[in-house]
Amino acid sequence: MYMPNSRWTWSFFAIALVQAMICLALEAYVFGEFETSLTSAAKNGRSGAARTIPTYLAIFIFGFFYQLVLVWDGLRARNTIQVIGLCIYNLGMMIYAAVEMDQVNAAVIELDDMGPGLIDTSAWRYLEPCLIAVPCVLALGTVLMSLVAWKLYDEFAWTIYKHISADLRMKRRYLQYQIYIALLKFDFFFFVGFTVQFLVIVHGDTYEFALTIAALVITVLLLFLAVWICRAENTFGQSVIIFLYFAGMAYFVFKLVRMYSPSHSQDYGATRHSLTTFAVLTILLLIATIVAAVMCLMNFNKGLKPHLHKGKEGEEGKFEGQGSFARESYAGLGGQQHQLGNVGSRMTID
Structure with missing residues (x-):
């Protein structure tokens, strides 16, 4: 399905796209300048810094x-929750970019302290302006996306108003389901992002390295399985998934403690702050998830499941399926047939 053809939807997508192009260009320059400043000895040693x-x-x-994929998906589905979540996601990227500036400076200092000639320290004066620019661009992007998201909220709400549902309880249940699915999409990025950083920075032929790889694979499979279990309203499966979320939270807390323990702190060096940022954000997301x-578990067997499994329909009085849940008939939610025909509805936070 194509994205709704309106000024605000395309504005939101354009902001995300332009922001990504500018930030990636700046990061590419930083990467090239940093690599050029390293000597062959530093490259061959390839320390964590x-x-x-x-x-x-x-x-x-x-x-x-990944953000562009979520932007397209959220706008295509007229998913207000996901659009709001993308503004928060952008804020998280801004925080990460701000941490990057301090960490790159620490990496340059660490390499210089390791021995003379490993890095040209004058490179920092070329790196610093770009590293300052990235969080500034993300901050501006966050403000603009938030303003457009407010307009999109009004726009999507008007579309919904014309197809309003009378069943407020079903509306609330779907809202909770929608929030849960949106959180899983953002969990995926932060789970994978933390694990990849950990594997690249702190690598070695140890049991912890193998355990981290296994955790990455299990996490990805778990997130996909969680969607299927929730849609199937499998009570036992959902209970197991919730238990695994607690286990995952314990895993990230363990990683945080380990990073700051005296026996392992030297392994993380210049990347400790960035890993900490990702770990804290992931723990907060896990709590929300x-x-x-x-809440979704408490809503099982209360009438939502049939609506989640209907196929996509483009006609009036129907709703779009798994991706958007955009429209559904008034009667389909248990209401009476309107004298003018089926009146569609769409779930939202209104």
Whole structure:
């Protein structure tokens, strides 16, 4: 399905796209300048400090491309919750970019302290302006996206107003389901982002390295499985998923404690703050996800499931399926047939 053809939807997408292009260009310049400043000895040794910039660039590339996918998906589905979540996501990227500036400076200092000739320290004066510019661009993008998101809220609400549902309880249940699914989409980025950084920065032939790889694979599978279990309203499966969320939260708390323990702190060096940022954001997301998962569990077997499994329909009085849940018939939610025909509805936070 194509994105709604309106001024505000295209404005929101354009802001995300232009922001991504500018930030990735700045990060590419920083990467090139940093790599040029390293000597062959530093590149061959490839310490954690020398891998700082490539790791940041990889995370930003993944983060911005994933954001564009979520922007398209959210606008296509007229998903107000996801649009609001994308503004918060952008704020998180801004925080990460702000942390990057301090971490790159720490990496340059660390490489210089490791021995003379490993890095040209004069490179910092070329890197600093770009590293300052990235969070500034993201801050401006966050403000603009938030303003447009407010307009989109009004626009989507007007579309919904014309197809309003009378069943407020069903509306609330779907809202809670929608929040849960949106949280899972953002969980995916932060889970993968933290784990990839951990693998690149702190690598080695240890049991912890193997455990981290296994955790990455299990996490991705778990997130996809969580969607299927919730849509199927499997009570036992949802209970297991919630337990695994608690286990995941314990895992990230363990990683945080380990990063700051005296016996392992030297392994993280210049990347400790960025890993801490990702870990804290992931823990906060997990807490919100657990709350949403419990609320969805409490809504099982209360009439929402049939609506989630209907196929996509483009006609009046129907609703679009898994991606958007955009319209559904008034009668389909248990209301009476209107004398003028089926009156569609769409779930929103109104």
